Amino acid sequence: MVNSVLQKYIEKIKNLQDKRQFPHRPFLLLIIIEMIESGELYENNIPFSEIYKNKSSFFEELIEVFNKSNESEDRHPSINNPFFHLKTKGFWFLKPQKLQSRSAGTTPSPNQLLSVNAAAKLDDPLCVLLAIPEYREIFRETIISHYFSNIRYEVEKVIEEQRRTAEKEIEKDIEEYSESLLEDAGRPFSSHKKAEAIQVGTPIRSAGFRKRIMEIYKHTCAVCELHVRASSGESLTDAAHIIPFSVSYNDDVRNGISLCKSHHWAFDAGLISLSETYQIIVSPCMSERGPTSSMLTELRDKLIWQPRNTQHYPAQDALAWHREEVLKQ
Numbered sequence: 001m002v003n004s005v006l007q008k009y010i011e012k013i014k015n016l017q018d019k020r021q022f023p024h025r026p027f028l029l030l031i032i033i034e035m036i037e038s039g040e041l042y043e044n045n046i047p048f049s050e051i052y053k054n055k056s057s058f059f060e061e062l063i064e065v066f067n068k069s070n071e072s073e074d075r076h077p078s079i080n081n082p083f084f085h086l087k088t089k090g091f092w093f094l095k096p097q098k099l100q101s102r103s104a105g106t107t108p109s110p111n112q113l114l115s116v117n118a119a120a121k122l123d124d125p126l127c128v129l130l131a132i133p134e135y136r137e138i139f140r141e142t143i144i145s146h147y148f149s150n151i152r153y154e155v156e157k158v159i160e161e162q163r164r165t166a167e168k169e170i171e172k173d174i175e176e177y178s179e180s181l182l183e184d185a186g187r188p189f190s191s192h193k194k195a196e197a198i199q200v201g202t203p204i205r206s207a208g209f210r211k212r213i214m215e216i217y218k219h220t221c222a223v224c225e226l227h228v229r230a231s232s233g234e235s236l237t238d239a240a241h242i243i244p245f246s247v248s249y250n251d252d253v254r255n256g257i258s259l260c261k262s263h264h265w266a267f268d269a270g271l272i273s274l275s276e277t278y279q280i281i282v283s284p285c286m287s288e289r290g291p292t293s294s295m296l297t298e299l300r301d302k303l304i305w306q307p308r309n310t311q312h313y314p315a316q317d318a319l320a321w322h323r324e325e326v327l328k329q
Helices: 002-013 024-038 048-069 080-089 097-101 110-115 124-130 133-147 149-184 202-217 261-268 316-325
Strands: 092-095 119-122 237-241 256-260 272-274 280-282
Touching: 002 124, 002 133, 024 048, 024 080, 024 124, 024 133, 024 149, 048 080, 048 110, 048 149, 080 092, 080 097, 080 110, 080 119, 092 097, 119 124, 124 133, 133 149, 149 202, 202 237, 202 256, 237 261, 256 261, 261 272, 272 316
Parallel strands: none
Antiparallel strands: 092 119, 237 256, 272 280
């Protein structure tokens, strides 16, 4: 089944346009693939504003490479051109609906697309395939080999340079978000925030939250004090939300705690919680058998491993929510 769906979209991609005269649609798809790869696109929604603001230079570099290999050509299409015209290929759908139904005979200007908050959505099965690295690579290779085999090296060089640039930008964004979380700890705690207050994408937000929690807890499980790190810096501990992010929209470090994977599961399952004095509460509903029978029960009333700065302690409001809403009684 997967192979037939994959082949269906490969054929669609091979029929985007004349492979010698019009490179802009394949180039836009290469850019979309790179954005998925880097985590810049984490849901099936592609805002034109993001493409226009952050990827126009990437697009122009690819066009320049193409023009150099086709001396009789001098094409300089704006990125709004393929963004609009890909809608005719059966896997790219525009929002608002009036853009999808608009005649393909005229191309909206960048300002027109920006003014209506234009966005694109991929066909859902294609989006699923592009989320899987091995299939993503198949699509990338299909585009390059079908349209740009004569300039493969040049195209791949531009892509590699853009990857390095994107990685640096993402690292910067993660660091900035992580720093903002530390600043928030000096303000009154709010257990719940509005979803629209989150201004960064999920991968950056998640990485920034983990970075800060790991630094505060020194990669140590607050419950069992497990501390295992690889030479690469990775650790066995997770940055856990006390009130789940899906409920609170809150990455405040006081809504976080460092837990090993076993105790993260137990915390989320309501088998353990924390008291007002930061002692471990073990659910009376919990039962243990076998060689791990003391993994949780012997932790009852144990004081957690606490951060050095009291401003970073788990917030009382968050712990109260967890005891009331999650802990099994």
